[in-house]
Amino acid sequence: MSPPVADPFASSPFLNKVATLSRPELEAFQLRKVQKLVARLYAKAPYYADRMKAAGLTPDAITSLDVFRDRFPTSDKKSFLEDQLAHPPFGHRLGIDPGEVALVNMTGGTSGQGQEIYGRSQRDVHHLGYLHALPWYMGGLRPGDIAVNCVPAGGMTTGGWGPGEGIRIIGATGFHVGGATSTESKIDLMLKLGRVNFIYASTNYLHTLTETMLKRGITPREAFPEMHGLFIAAEGYPLEWAEEIEKHWGCRLQEGYGSTQLMGFGASTGSDGVFGKDGKRGLMRLFEWETLYEILDPETGAPTAPGELGEMVVTNLSVEGSPVVRFKTGDAARYVPWNEVGDGKAWSAIECGTIGRFDDMMKIRGNNVWPSQIDAAVFAIPEFGDYAGRVYTRGGKTEIEVRLAFAEHLTDLSPEARAALIAKARAAIKERTNVWMDCEECPREALPKFDYKARRWKDERQSGYKF
Amino acid sequence: MAETNDDAILREMLALADRLCAQATDTMMTGQYAFLRARIDALLELRGAAE
Numbered sequence: 001m002s003p004p005v006a007d008p009f010a011s012s013p014f015l016n017k018v019a020t021l022s023r024p025e026l027e028a029f030q031l032r033k034v035q036k037l038v039a040r041l042y043a044k045a046p047y048y049a050d051r052m053k054a055a056g057l058t059p060d061a062i063t064s065l066d067v068f069r070d071r072f073p074t075s076d077k078k079s080f081l082e083d084q085l086a087h088p089p090f091g092h093r094l095g096i097d098p099g100e101v102a103l104v105n106m107t108g109g110t111s112g113q114g115q116e117i118y119g120r121s122q123r124d125v126h127h128l129g130y131l132h133a134l135p136w137y138m139g140g141l142r143p144g145d146i147a148v149n150c151v152p153a154g155g156m157t158t159g160g161w162g163p164g165e166g167i168r169i170i171g172a173t174g175f176h177v178g179g180a181t182s183t184e185s186k187i188d189l190m191l192k193l194g195r196v197n198f199i200y201a202s203t204n205y206l207h208t209l210t211e212t213m214l215k216r217g218i219t220p221r222e223a224f225p226e227m228h229g230l231f232i233a234a235e236g237y238p239l240e241w242a243e244e245i246e247k248h249w250g251c252r253l254q255e256g257y258g259s260t261q262l263m264g265f266g267a268s269t270g271s272d273g274v275f276g277k278d279g280k281r282g283l284m285r286l287f288e289w290e291t292l293y294e295i296l297d298p299e300t301g302a303p304t305a306p307g308e309l310g311e312m313v314v315t316n317l318s319v320e321g322s323p324v325v326r327f328k329t330g331d332a333a334r335y336v337p338w339n340e341v342g343d344g345k346a347w348s349a350i351e352c353g354t355i356g357r358f359d360d361m362m363k364i365r366g367n368n369v370w371p372s373q374i375d376a377a378v379f380a381i382p383e384f385g386d387y388a389g390r391v392y393t394r395g396g397k398t399e400i401e402v403r404l405a406f407a408e409h410l411t412d413l414s415p416e417a418r419a420a421l422i423a424k425a426r427a428a429i430k431e432r433t434n435v436w437m438d439c440e441e442c443p444r445e446a447l448p449k450f451d452y453k454a455r456r457w458k459d460e461r462q463s464g465y466k467f
Numbered sequence: 468m469a470e471t472n473d474d475a476i477l478r479e480m481l482a483l484a485d486r487l488c489a490q491a492t493d494t495m496m497t498g499q500y501a502f503l504r505a506r507i508d509a510l511l512e513l514r515g516a517a518e
Contacts, residue, residue, distance in 0.1 A: 012495035130499070143498050171498025 002252040005140040005228065005271035012137070018289055023338060023346040030292050031065050033317040038062050038072070040095060041325065047083050047093035048325060051075075069294060069326075074301075074313060076328040077107075081114045090119045096321045103128070106156040107260045118158075118260060118322040127318055128158065129165025131264025131290065136166060138270045139254035140229030141198045143171030148190060150201035150209065152179025158260040163200055166264070172198070178205075183212045183449075191218075195226045203235035204454035210248055211385050215409040221250030233258055233265070235454060236354050236372035239281060240380035242274050255352045257284050259331070261314060261324045266291045267350060274352050283336055283349035290317055293348065294326070295335040298358055304335050311358060312350075332356040332370075362391060362459060365398055369433045371457050374402065377428035383410055383421050386447050389437075392460040400435065402426075403442040474516040481507045 009016045021029070039059040041048040051073045052058065062068050075093075083091035090098065101119035109115045120128060133141075141147060149163040153176035167174035175193070177186045178201075186209065190196050201209060213220055220227070230249055233256045242253050252273040258265035267284040276282040286293050295310035296303055304310030312331045316323040334351035341349050354372060362369045371389070378387050385407035391400050404425055406413060413421075418441060426439040484504035491497045511517045 008495070012493045014493050015495050126499075133498075134495075137495050142494060169499045169502045171501055 002246040002250065002273065005252055008138040008271050019345055021346050026288060026346045027065060029289060030317065034065065034068055034292060034315065035062055037317065037323060045093050045095040047091055072326050074326045074328050077113060077116060080116045084117055089117055090322060094119050094322055096121050101321060103161065104156065105158045105161065105260055108157055116260065121320040124263065124320050125165065128162050128263050129169045132162040132166025133170045134287065135256045135265045135268030136198065136231055137170060138268060139231050141170055141172055145172040145197035146193055146195055147172050147174050147198040147200065148196055149174055149176045150178045150186065150199065150205050158263060162264050183208055187213055187216065191223060196224045197226055198229040200231045203232045203237050204450050206230065206232050206245065208449055210245060211407050211409065220248050227251045229254060231256060236356065236375055238376040238380035239275065239353065244382050255284060257350065257355055259329065261327055261329060262291055263316065263319050266314065269352055281354065282352050283341060284352045285345065285347040285349050288347050291315065292317060295333060306335060306337050306340055309334050330358050332358050364391060364400060364435050367434045369435060373432040374429055377432045378404065378425055380428065381421060381425055383407060384425065385444050387456060388447050389457045390460060400437040402429065402437045402439045404439055405442050405444040405447050408444050470516065474511065474514060477507055477511050481511060
């Protein structure tokens with residue numbers, strides 16, 4: 001077990017105040033913020049005002065959170081993109097004067113549907129930093145620390161700007177090495193710094209960084225003994241992998257859930273790490289005083305039962321420019337209500353390590369298969385460095401190919417040991433997905449390396465149907 | 468440069484920010500208060516009113 005993180009609530013009366021709110025106090029706070037937001041948008045954002053009018057709703061009708069959840073229309077990526085197209089560049093959902101926009105962020109465009117655009121005010125820019133600083137503070141980042149941010153900095157994304165603002169307002173020193181330099185150069189820099197206290201990276205990149213260090217004969221916990229926080233986001237992982245990472249680095253692994261729509265992070269493991277008390281998956285606590293969450297069945301729109309997988313539907317409570325109201329994120333999370341977490345806090349939670357995308361789900365031979373399930377099966381076996389998957393059609397039949405590469409530092413595995421590990425991965429994938437997949441070894445360098453979110457799967461079934 | 472009313476207000480704000488920073492014990496907020504103070508200090512500097 002990795003060493004505990006210094007109690008963030010003991011050293012911050014502000015956070016302690018938020019943490020000791022009762023559920024009725026928290027919900028009353030949320031209602032006041034929702035009422036203020038809705039009144040402002042009714043007056044200043046025709047996109048939302050029109051939707052409210054179409055639903056027969058006025059701001060003064062929002063007398064409770066239940067009324068809001070039952071009657072305020074949801075939005076999604078498609079409706080935002082239509083709004084932007086009709087009223088470029090920000091759409092009619094901006095909610096502030098265009099001249100007040102101090103920072104423009106866009107979504108990453110990985111869905112292929114188009115990029116949402118967000119105009120943020122000066123106040124938002126600070127808040128964007130705060131919504132990155134908040135989970136990192138809880139996860140161990142403190143004033144005076146040296147933080148290495150491996151996520152590509154700058155550009156148009158929220159993830160490109162937030163870390164810089166977040167580390168700065170904490171009072172730490174940030175080295176924003178993501179994207180611009182090779183993994184080898186990042187390691188060289190880290191070794192020269194003398195101490196590194198905190199790393200922020202995508203799950204995939206922390207894996208790459210660790211694997212490359214091991215290949216160079218560097219033991220991270222020995223090279224960086226003052227490390228007290230590793231923080232990952234963006235992708236799922238198996239607990240076996242998390243255990244290996246904590247062992248290599250000698251400190252606790254934390255995870256956050258964030259997005260452009262949330263203007264930063266909306267949930268994190270706090271200081272608890274990714275393991276629950278029982279050694280199973282831990283929880284990410286929702287920052288419910290900043291965002292109103294609903295976890296709904298994506299087909300029926302009904303609230304998801306505790307423990308079930310649902311779609312995150314979010315409403316910003318503090319954002320001025322381009323706020324989202326009841327926005328259907330497409331993110332799939334397993335929900336745990338506040339009163340089932342059992343630690344006295346009023347914050348609900350989602351399971352960590354398993355966030356997925358409803359639009360990433362692949363229907364294979366009648367089974368719902370998620371890339372995160374195959375990630376979990378493969379990376380639970382520490383000998384594997386990475387893999388790539390392909391679904392295609394051959395002779396009218398769906399085939400699945402998984403190419404597995406061994407970790408770069410493992411060069412002395414015998415052919416028999418390699419074959420046994422490939423067979424083990426195949427069985428683990430079948431166990432998690434109910435689908436037998438063709439697994440084969442490939443060289444590590446044959447697979448792409450990703451700076452941020454890994455895209456390991458290709459679905460080529462459509463092209464297989466061409467004559 | 469001659470002192471203007473803007474400079475005088477910024478000076479008062481800097482004094483208040485100094486007080487805020489000096490009394491702060493909340494480590495989630497100390498960096499943010501220092502950030503606020505630095506913004507005011509920067510405005511005084513660029514206006515040539517920092518001395």
